[in-house]
Amino acid sequence: MSYQIAIDGPAGAGKSTIAKIVAAKKGFIYVDTGAMYRAMAVHMIRTDTDPKDEKAVDSSSQTADISLKYVEGAQHVFLNGEDVTGYLRTEETGNMASLVSKYPSVRSRLVALQKEIALTNDIVMDGRDIGTVVLPDADVKIYLTASSKVRAQRRYDELVTKGQDADINKIEEDIIARDHQDMTREVSPLKKADDAIEIDSSYMTIDEVADRILSLIK
Ligand code: DC
Numbered sequence: 001m002s003y004q005i006a007i008d009g010p011a012g013a014g015k016s017t018i019a020k021i022v023a024a025k026k027g028f029i030y031v032d033t034g035a036m037y038r039a040m041a042v043h044m045i046r047t048d049t050d051p052k053d054e055k056a057v058d059s060s061s062q063t064a065d066i067s068l069k070y071v072e073g074a075q076h077v078f079l080n081g082e083d084v085t086g087y088l089r090t091e092e093t094g095n096m097a098s099l100v101s102k103y104p105s106v107r108s109r110l111v112a113l114q115k116e117i118a119l120t121n122d123i124v125m126d127g128r129d130i131g132t133v134v135l136p137d138a139d140v141k142i143y144l145t146a147s148s149k150v151r152a153q154r155r156y157d158e159l160v161t162k163g164q165d166a167d168i169n170k171i172e173e174d175i176i177a178r179d180h181q182d183m184t185r186e187v188s189p190l191k192k193a194d195d196a197i198e199i200d201s202s203y204m205t206i207d208e209v210a211d212r213i214l215s216l217i218k
Pocket of ligand 1: 011012033034035037038094097098101102126127128129130178182
């Protein structure tokens with residue numbers, strides 16, 4: 001049996017940063033499931049699919065073949081044979097991913113792929129429904145949160161560091177809207193699994209959060 005660590009939580013709580021550290025320390029594979037939904041979003045943008053039209057999304061998703069490869073430990077996401085990893089982290093892609101991830105046709109294919117990867121690898125997997133749907137029997141389940149103010153501040157700092165313009169109030173509004181969308185959808189909404197341990201990272205350092213999770217691994 002593989003060892004499975006599930007980390008769920010809202011956008012900007014620090015899931016991927018923490019998951020990468022934990023995976024590196026344990027020699028596990030890190031699976032960023034948000035990147036798979038983002039690759040699906042890139043496909044929807046490229047095929048000019050209206051995210052409000054479920055039938056159109058269903059049919060477009062049929063022509064998206066998404067797979068993962070690991071290059072020197074880093075996850076690369078392939079869409080129909082093309083490495084789209086570099087296109088995934090834009091606001092447009094994130095918003096489109098949040099919109100189309102509510103449809104069962106999109107979720108079922110990606111969840112099947114995620115379960116398959118987890119079967120044969122020791123993993124740290126992060127997302128929204130990992131502890132509740134994808135890996136209900138995970139060895140360790142974490143629900144990582146932070147206040148919307150703190151998450152907006154982190155995103156603002158990140159953009160400013162990159163030399164980009166940013167409006168912190170708009171960032172916080174977007175974060176709150178995305179939380180609402182992810183938490184209120186009908187299929188696999190973001191929620192804490194009953195047996196998950198909640199960690200509020202608002203006033204913790206990255207190392208403190210990673211150490212807390214590492215201390216839970218037996
Ligand atoms: O974690 P992220 O910001 O890269 O995820 C982008 C969107 O994908 C997120 O708003 C909701 C969706 N998502 C999902 O529905 N289920 C997951 N397991 C991961 C992401």
